Amino acid sequence: xxxxxxxxxxLDALYRECAPMLNLYxxxxxxxxxxxxxxxxxxxxxxxxxxxxxxxxxRGSARAWLVTVVRNILIDESRTPRIRRTDDDSALAEHxxxxxxxxxxxxxxxxxxxxxxxxxxxxLVIVRCYYGGTPLKDLAAELGVPLGTAKSRLFYxxxxxxxxxxxxxxQT
Numbered sequence: 001x002x003x004x005x006x007x008x009x010x011l012d013a014l015y016r017e018c019a020p021m022l023n024l025y026x027x028x029x030x031x032x033x034x035x036x037x038x039x040x041x042x043x044x045x046x047x048x049x050x051x052x053x054x055x056x057x058x059r060g061s062a063r064a065w066l067v068t069v070v071r072n073i074l075i076d077e078s079r080t081p082r083i084r085r086t087d088d089d090s091a092l093a094e095h096x097x098x099x100x101x102x103x104x105x106x107x108x109x110x111x112x113x114x115x116x117x118x119x120x121x122x123x124l125v126i127v128r129c130y131y132g133g134t135p136l137k138d139l140a141a142e143l144g145v146p147l148g149t150a151k152s153r154l155f156y157x158x159x160x161x162x163x164x165x166x167x168x169x170x171q172t
Contacts, residue, residue: 114164122157
C-alpha cells in the first residue's frame with residue numbers, strides 16, 4: 001500500500017472521529033451558523049489532506065491541531081471585509097464566544113496535550129502545585145530538591161506551558 005493510500009485511510013478515520021465534535025465547536029464559534037461551521041471544518045480537513053507535513057505529532061494530537069486550524073480559519077474569515085456584515089453578526093476575533101461545555105472540553109484537551117509536551121520535572125511541579133494544591137515548599141521536600149530548584153522548575157515549566165498553549169491556538 002502506498003504512503004498516499006495510508007495517509008488517506010488515516011485522514012478518513014480522523015474525519016469520522018473528529019468531524020462531529022469540530023462541527024459543534026465551529027457552530028458555537030459562528031453563533032450557530034451551520035453553513036460557515038461546515039465550511040470551516042471542510043477547509044481544515046482539506047488543508048490536512050493537501051499538506052500532511054504541516055502536522056507535527058510531537059507538538060500535540062491531531063484533534064488538538066484540527067481544533068486550532070478550525071478556530072484560525074474562522075478568525076481569519078471574520079477579519080475579511082466580505083464576511084464582516086455588522087458588529088453583531090460576526091465578531092469572533094473581537095468577542096470570543098463565552099465558554100460552554102464544548103469549549104471547556106476542547107480547552108481541557110489542548111491543555112492536556114500541552115502538559116504532555118513538557119519535560120517530566122516541569123510537568124510534575126505544575127500539576128502537583130496548581131492542580132493538586134501542594135505547596136511548593138512541601139513538594140520540594142517530597143522530591144528531595146532545594147526549594148530554589150522547585151521554584152526554577154515551576155518558572156520554566158510555566159514558560160514552556162505558555163508557549164505550548166500558544167502553539168495550539170490558546171491565548172494565555
